[in-house]
Amino acid sequence: MTAIQLAMTETYEIDAIDRQIIAATQRGLPLSNQPYHDVAKQLNLDVKDVLLRMQNMQDKGIIRRIGVIPNHYKLGYKSNGMSVWNIPEEKISELGQLVGSLDFVSHCYQRPRFLPEWPYNLFAMVHGKTHDEVIAKVDVIASLLGNNNRGHEILFSTKILKKTGLRIG
């Protein structure tokens, strides 16, 4: 199987009704006794159909999870640092999983390098109540990585220039 074929099998083809459900729920579920009934009513669908489709989307990973989404900033985690690391290619899978499993890391990704300007291939978002706390947590990551860390930096956000959230059709 080629990479493209593989990518296609991993992409579940959502149809027009799935899209309606996504559009109706991406800003949130109704806070009612039977939220899925309300979504179904709004879209003129049977609740069993809504549940089946959402279950299917969850099984396929189109829905990552359903629940409450806390606002880090409001909860006192006012500092976020994007830590970026230069890790040997052959170690990145193992070490990426290690860093991603830390409870203060919210996102952890491998991304491409751009040499010579940008040598970093592992990104880990670190949250803390203060800059110093973020710096201390990044030090914990550095000591875990040891010699496999060929260099790192923390990029603190200084301003949110735009934040709209992802919107789907």
Next chain:
Amino acid sequence: MILHSLDRKIINHLQGGFPLTENPWDHLSRQLDIPVDEIICRIGRMTSEGVLSRFGPIYNAEKMGGGLTLAATRVEPDRYEEVTEIINAFDEVAHNYARDHELNMWFVIATETPEGIQQVIDRIEAQTGLKVFNMPKQEEYFLELKFEV
């Protein structure tokens, strides 16, 4: 912000796993030992206070066949405002952050098709005259959400 212990319990137990059933609250109410009405009321209040940014499903845009990437560029301080305006004007730019680095502008691009990403980058480069670094994720090291309060 000081949270009530029941709010904390709800946040810690409900960052995923909200049931896909006709009466989803019943099971949760038994699990958390909080009456249904009270859970609903607390989530509503925390949402309006901004402690929760949302209650509901989190969708994964890429799995729907769209494109998603993180991009960065280096902007001279005297052009920062102008370039911010150009980049933010793209509907495909969902988030944009100023960061303290030589690459000082970082933004997320989301498009309906994977090919759309390069088109948006080409247009941003043409309109700003700047080089845009396209850094799509190659691997994700996930992490169940585990944000404890």
